[in-house]
Amino acid sequence: MVDEEKQPKTPPKKPVVKPKVEAASGPVPLTPRQEEGLQRLKEKFPFVERDEKVRSSLGIQVPPEHVKEVLGFLRDDPFFRCRHLSCLSAVDWGEAIEVAYHLVNIEEKADEWAVTVKLPYQGDELPEVDSITDLWPGADWHEREAYDLVGVRFKGHPDLRRILLPEGFAGGHPLRKSFVDRRPPRQRLVRIR
Amino acid sequence: MEKGSEVYTAEEAGRLGREGITEPIVINLGPQHPSTHGVLRLITTLDGETVLKAQPDIGYLHRNWEKIVEGWQYPQIIPFADRNDYISAIFNEWLVCKSVEDALGIELDKRAEVLRTIFAELNRLISHQLWFGTYAMDIGAFTPFVYALRDREWGYALLEKATGARQLYAFFRIGGLRNDVPDGWIEELSQYLDYFEKEAYPQYVDLLTGNEIFIQRSEGVGVVSRDVALAFGATGPVLRGSGVPYDVRKAHPYGVYGEVEFEVPVGEHGDNLDRAMVRMKEMLESVKIIRQCVELLPEEGEVLTSRVPRVLKLPEGNYYTRLESPRGEVGLWVVSTGGLGPYRMKWRAPSFVNLQLLDHMARGEKVADLIAALGTIDIILGEVDR
C-alpha cells in the first residue's frame, strides 16, 4: 500500500535532454462547436461557467443544485443529445469534492462534454448532490462507487450502498486524501539477509 | 417528447418477472461457481427455473487500483494498469500512454502507431477467442473452448515473441513501444491470420455459432433494446448488439484507425445471438485491420520517439481519455496537479458498466439464460472490481 502522503519521488538524475515537447499551458482553445454549445448553455442557464481545468474537452461548471437540470438538458436538447454517460467520478480536493460527469453524443456527432460540480465540505457530513439515476439508470453503480470510495451522498439514489468495499467497512472512504489505512502494515519481504 | 428519449429508471428497466406464483428461492451464484468468470456473486431470486431478479455483488477482487497509483509516476502505472483487464492488457497500457501523450501533445512515429494498432487488434482477436470459448462453456459445449484456447495459443506466442510476456505485457511506453518487433514477426503474424481466417474461424462457425441448438439458445434471449442499452451507458459489443454503431475507433479515431477501413458490426434485436454475432464479426474485422496495418507499416522508424521529455509532468488540469477495448469503451480520467504522478485517476471499466445490464437481461428468462447473458456481457472481474 502506498502511503498517501508520500510525494512522488524526485526523478533520477540523468543527462538533461531538452524536452522537445512543450507542455501546453493556459486554457485550451475551444472549437467552434464547443463555443456554440457553451453559448447555448449560457443562454439557457446563466449560472454555468466554463471549467478551464478540464483540458480534454469542454468543461462546464455547474452549481450543485442545478446539476440534474443541466444534465437533463444536455441529454435531451437536440443540439447536444448526449445520450451516453461515459463516466461519473469524484475527486477530493481537500476543501471540496468535485464530481465530474463525462457525456458523449454517440449517435450523430461524437463530441463530448464534461460537467463538473464542486461540493464544499459541510462539517463531517458527506457532501450531497442530486442523483441522476432517473436520467441514466446506468449511473447507479457509478454513483455507488463514488459514494463508496470518495464519500459523496447522492440524493434520491435508490440503493446507495457500498459496492466495491465490504458492506460494513468502517475505515471511511479510501480515495479521500485524509484516509488513513488502519490495517496492520504488510510485512516488507525485501530485507537484508 | 420525441421517440427514444423517455426516462428509464432502474425499476422500470426490468419489470418482467412473474411474482407470487410459486415460492421464490434465493440462490447465491458465486463467488465460487463454475461460470461466473472469476469471483462474481449473483444473488439470484428464482421462481422455479425463471429468474425474477439477479443482483450482482462485486468487489471480491477489489484492490483499489485508483488509490495505489496515486503518487506513482506515470511510467510506473503502465504495468499495473495491465492488471485491470488482464485478458486484453494491451488496451490498458495504451490507455495510460494515450492519456499522457494526448495531454502533452506527443506525436508518435508512424511505425510505432501502426505497431500499436497491430498489437491492439491482435489482442482483441485473442480476447474475443477467449470470449468465444467461455461463452460456449456457458451454454454447455466444452469442445469449442478448447479449440479457442488452442488457436489463442499461437496468438499468445506471437505476443510473447514481441513483448516477452504472454498476458501482462508491459510493452507500451509513453512515446511508443518498448522495443521493435523481432525479424520475421510480421510474416508469422500473417500466417496466423491466414490460419485463423481459413481454418479456425470456419470451425467456430460450424461447431458453435452455426449450430441450430446454439441459435435456439441465444435467439430472443436477454434482449436489451437500443434505449435501455443507451440509458445504462453500455458500450462495446453490448451496445452494438442493440443496434447503436458506436465505436470509439470510429468516433474518436486514434492510432491508425483513421487510415484503415473496417466496419462496425451491428446487431438488430439486442439479444444474446446479436451480441455473439457482433463479436464473431469483430474477429474478422480485426483480421482485416491487421492486414491493412501490415501494408501501412513503414520499414524504418523509431518505435520509441525521442521527443518524450525526460521528466513527465502533466499540466495542471484533468483529462479524460478513452479507447475501444474488446469489452467496450474504456476510459481514464486523470486529474493532475502538475506533479510527476496523477492526483487522482479513475478507470472507467466497460465491464463494470455493462454488468449493470445483467439484471435487465436475465429477468423473466431461465437460469441457463442468465448464465448465457452473463457470457455475452463478457466481463473481466479484474476490471469490474479494479
Place this chain on the structure above:
Amino acid sequence: MPAWIRRAAVSIAKGHRVTLDQMLRRPITSLYPEEPVPHFPGFRSIPVLKANEETGKLNCTACGLCARSCPPQIIFVESVVGDDGRRKQWPAFFNLDLSRCMVCNLCVEACPFDALEMSADNELSAYDVRDLFFNMEELAALWKTAPAVRIAGGQKR
C-alpha cells in the same frame, strides 16, 4: 419435412464433421515436464544481476535507479561503505522480492550500467513465500544458469 428439421440436422452434422476431423489429427498437447516449453528470446521472468564476463564482477554500481523506478518497490540496494566512510560503487546488498514483482522490465530500462537483465527461467515457484526473496549472490547465480536478454527502451530486436 419441415425446413427447421433439415436446417438443424445439417448444422448438427457439420459440427460433428468438425469434431471427427479434429479427432483424427495429431494432438497438440506438449508434455510439459518432460518436454520443456521453449521460451522466445526476451521472455521475462525475473531481473537478474549481470556480471562482466571477463572479470566476473557484477556490473552493478548500486546507484539505486532500479529501486526508484520499481513500481511495487521490491528492490533493495545498498552500496558498500568503505573504511573512509564513503560509499563505494559496489553493492553491499541487492535484494529482490519476486513474490511482488510485476515483471515489467522497468528496472532493466532504468539501469544505465548494463547490470540487470530479465532472466527467462520461469520455474522459480516455491512452497514458502519467503523462498522468493533473492539476494545478490542468488541473482548473480541465476544469471549464469538461465538465458537472459536485456531489452532497453526502443531497442531493435
Place this chain on the structure above:
Amino acid sequence: MLPLWLQWVLWGILKAVLVLLFVTVNAIILIWLERKVSGHIQNRIGPLRVGGPAGVLQSFADIIKLLAKEDFFPKRGDPWVWWLAPSVAFAPALMVFFVLPIGPHLVVQDMNVGLLFIVAITSFSVLSVFMAGWGSNDKYSLIGAMRAGAQLFSYELPMVLALVAVTLATGTLNISEIVARQQGMWLIFPQFLAFLVFYIGAIAELNRTPFDLGEAESELVAGYHTEYSGIRWAMFMLGEYTNLLTSSILVSLVFLGGWSGPLLPGWVWVLIKAYLLIFVAMWIRWTLPRVRIDQLMDLGWKFLLPLSLLNIALTGVYMAVMA
C-alpha cells in the same frame, strides 16, 4: 452333492458376481474411453501417465483416489435418503443385466417379457435422482433433480412407444426372440423412426450433453450430485456409465441385429455394435451445446412423442396390409 436349493443359490450368486464384474469392468473401460475420446476430439491426449502409454489404468487410480476421499454429509440433509440415493442409482442399472442377453444364451434369465422388465426397471433411475436432490438439502441439487426428473418422465414415454412399434413389428417382448427375428433384415431399416426416437431418448435418459440439464455444470455446478463426493459420487458415475452400456447393448440388440454377424462369436458382435453406439454418444456429447429446459420439453413432447405415435401408426398399417 449339495442340496438342490443350495445349488440354485450358489449358481445365482455366481451369476450375480459375473454380471457385477462385467458391468464394473465395462464401466471402467467406458470412463477411460470417454476421457480418451474427449481428449482426442479436443486435440488433447487424455489420460497418459497411469498404466502404460495410453493411461489405461487411469480409472483404477481414480477409484483409489475416490475411495480415499472424505465421506462428506451435508448439514441438515436427509441422511437416509441421501445415503440410499447412490445405491438406488446403481441397482436398476445392474438389474437390467439379468434379462439382457450379451450373446446367444448368454443371459441370466431369458424372460418372456424382457423388454417390459427393462422399461420398468430403468424408470427407477428417476427415483435416485430425486432422492439425491432432496436429501442433499441444496438448492442446486434440488433444481437439478427437478430438471432431471421432468426430463426422465417426458423421455420415458417416447422411448416406450418406440419399443411398442418394435414389439408390433416382431410380435414378441422376449429380447432373444427379437434378435432372432432380425436374421433377414436389421430392424433399424424398417423401424428407423423408432431407432431415432429411442436413441435420442436414451441419450436424454442418460443425462448426457446436449441433454445434461440435471447436472448442467455451467449453472447448477453439478446438479443433483453437487453434494456427493468420494465413493458415493463414484456410484453415481458407475450407474451413469452402466446405463450407457445397457442402453447401447439394448439398441444394438433391438435395432442392429444383436449377435448376427459373420466370423466372430455372437457376444463380440454385440459388444462391437454397443461400443460403436457408445462412441457415437460420446461424439455427440463433445460436440453439441446444451439445450434449455423448455426446449428439452418441447423436443420431447412436441417432436419425439408425435413421431413415435406416427411410427406406431405406420407400423400398424404396414402390418395390417402385409397380413
